[in-house]
Amino acid sequence: xxxxxxxxxxxxxxxxxxxxxxxxxxxxxxxxxxxxxxxxxxxxxxxxxxxxxxxxxxxxxxxxxxxxxxxxxxxxxxxxxxxxxxxxxxxxxxxxxxxxxxxxxxxxxxxxxxxxxxxxxxxxxxxxxxxxxxxxxxxxxxxxxxxxxxxxxxxxxxxxxxxxxx
Numbered sequence: 001x002x003x004x005x006x007x008x009x010x011x012x013x014x015x016x017x018x019x020x021x022x023x024x025x026x027x028x029x030x031x032x033x034x035x036x037x038x039x040x041x042x043x044x045x046x047x048x049x050x051x052x053x054x055x056x057x058x059x060x061x062x063x064x065x066x067x068x069x070x071x072x073x074x075x076x077x078x079x080x081x082x083x084x085x086x087x088x089x090x091x092x093x094x095x096x097x098x099x100x101x102x103x104x105x106x107x108x109x110x111x112x113x114x115x116x117x118x119x120x121x122x123x124x125x126x127x128x129x130x131x132x133x134x135x136x137x138x139x140x141x142x143x144x145x146x147x148x149x150x151x152x153x154x155x156x157x158x159x160x161x162x163x164x165x166x
Contacts, residue, residue, distance in 0.1 A: 005030045063117045064125040071116035
């Protein structure tokens with residue numbers, strides 16, 4: 001079997017035979033990049049069907065998995081969303097306008113504002129999460145569960161080695 005990355009590696013090996021033994025990182029990292037593009041494209045199409053942006057789904061699912069009362073500060077959402085404070089504020093503004101989240105004052109510290117799922121946001125997240133998992137399962141359908149587990153372990157190791165830890 002051959003893919004676009006095999007073609008790229010083959011072209012480099014033909015053009016620069018002295019690099020042939022050094023091309024193995026491309027075989028891994030170029031495939032990770034290409035899979036990421038496929039996943040992002042599919043995710044964008046999925047969330048667009050529900051009048052959302054991918055980052056909005058990220059906020060919804062982060063709030064939902066935080067547990068009751070399904071509320072976090074914007075500062076807590078930033079690392080989970082991997083965006084700037086300005087970007088998270090804009091995202092929250094859009095989601096608030098859609099009735100999915102609301103800003104509420106912290107009962108203990110009136111200076112603190114928490115972003116909380118509304119009942120509509122909670123219901124949408126419940127519906128989307130089940131469909132999102134089915135969608136991701138379809139993306140991984142060419143791989144069996146054991147291969148997925150091995151791949152997940154290898155990718156976790158790579159991410160941890162580069163500082164991507166909670």
